[in-house]
Amino acid sequence: MSHRIASIPGDGIGVDVTVEARKVLDAAAARYGFSLEWEEFDWSCERYAETGAMMPEDGVEQLSGFDAILLGAVGFPGVPDHVSLWGLLIPLRRAFQQYVNLRPVRLLPGTTSALAGRTADELEMVIVRENSEGEYSAIGGRHNAGRPDEFVLQESVFTRVGVERIIRYAFELARTRSGHVTSATKSNGLIHSMPYWDEIFAEVGARHPDVRAEQCHVDALAARMVQAPDRIDVVVGSNLFGDILSDLAAAVTGGLGMAPSGNVNPSGEFPSMFEAVHGSAPDIAGQGIANPVAQILAGAMLLDHLGETVAAQAIRSSVDEVLAAGKVLTPDLGGTSTTTGLGTAVAETLR
């Protein structure tokens, strides 16, 4: 069995950590009897600086034949985010209908939560973020530019298809976990989009009577993540709410350096794409000190998605083992290891 993987290391520490994730995935493949055929793409802000585009015009086409994509991180000083991200990450998410952004978090061994007195099993949750529409819309613009009465409009777009499928995905996922799903809303403030979201959440809920469904305003839910994370398991949220809540969930558990993320096309019609939640951190890029754990765990999610669930689980166990041992840790974890050192330790534990 062989899987074709496109690797886009991107910018900054994205490059540093993607090498390590590849190393670990290759070790897992060797151990569990499948092979990975990698192809690397240099799409990045560097490429943008040279050519004026983050990726080639036929970028989407070039990737469409792969079984999955491993993405490093994009972003570099001088290239505005709305160029770098809207020139690569976001178009890929949309072209490949990766409408689910799956963000599991848990407290990893040897790390401590920012919260007082919480055990690891109170801190395990997954954010199911809508990844194709909502608040992230290109529709909008400026009126009366340069005048005192200037204003900007920004449209949010919620389609029945888009809202229904992400909520359905969250209900199905909840069935395989605690049987409890919490929807992030804000229908008291956003009086068009969020009552609509709530309406569809109720409809889908009625078709899943075995799942305990609850909705909570996003402000209160953010507070709950800090005050009662044990009352949260599966959270479903819009593009923006899911973005905020998943960073927060990562922060209350092991931190952003540890959180993986999958941009998933559940039908399998198009490739799914896996990445760390953290950014490209240009200030520490190339120094060999970035923590590769999030990207390695993103690699495990990629294998899960390809059906290599035993290998994926073995990667997670190896990460846990290395972290628990506490001997090979990057500086952010209180150690003196390099990025490569930590990646190699995980790969060796796997073998």
Next chain:
Amino acid sequence: MSHRIASIPGDGIGVDVTVEARKVLDAAAARYGFSLEWEEFDWSCERYAETGAMMPEDGVEQLSGFDAILLGAVGFPGVPDHVSLWGLLIPLRRAFQQYVNLRPVRLLPGTTSALAGRTADELEMVIVRENSEGEYSAIGGRHNAGRPDEFVLQESVFTRVGVERIIRYAFELARTRSGHVTSATKSNGLIHSMPYWDEIFAEVGARHPDVRAEQCHVDALAARMVQAPDRIDVVVGSNLFGDILSDLAAAVTGGLGMAPSGNVNPSGEFPSMFEAVHGSAPDIAGQGIANPVAQILAGAMLLDHLGETVAAQAIRSSVDEVLAAGKVLTPDLGGTSTTTGLGTAVAETLR
């Protein structure tokens, strides 16, 4: 000196806690030689149930002559939030151009933070929330209703006037505190509204070279509140971002039961309105167990706004004293006192 105050206890525990705040404010007035002339308004979901409107048609007019407004909380099961809030709270915020929503938080004595190992002075901050436009807009609606291709649009509106004045307010406030202001952005995802927000933040920043200005994506800022709250002092955010971040800030400090909020019209042309951040909590209403601290502290903010800063400070000190003594605490604080018991204790400490 006499001040005319409109009191709108509203719904649920709003009624329970507003009585106590009045009691404390009256005690402060007696002690510091001014008087408060109260008028009470029964505007609420109950009124809506009876008359079909949260407030009378000339509600805004009726309030406009007051020096300030003390609001309890609005919301009751059966009355959709977008009726109750958009029929009272939000129109008042807008009619009186209370464009600043000021939300200070700090760790009160005798309470513990949800975060591990944080001292009280690392947990003192203030959220300056835009309160009149942004994501909370009535513009939008449903297209293709009932069809599979149905969708909903929700418009966000950012005006130059609206963005500039809130950011300016935050810079001025930062000058009186740490000299550091952090702007919540999301220009990498919301590519019309947030780059505009950032542009104006930079312009206003250039006119305040003595203030250290920084911007941070709202997702990363939420994470920072948990991981490094000591790096935050004054935060300025849009209506939605400010809402989420202020609940979060309350959660990492004393909790929502302790957080006050001011809807401020800085010019003084119209009355400002003060309220607790928490909601009406109908499940515990009328039982005499609600924690009145947030509403009492909202009352202190009201006095600050009227220039009675010595009395306001005395109220805060009295709250601190009662909490530190730990003898008269409501159940949420681990005690057995009633709402009235705690309110009376603060009032008596003041005298």
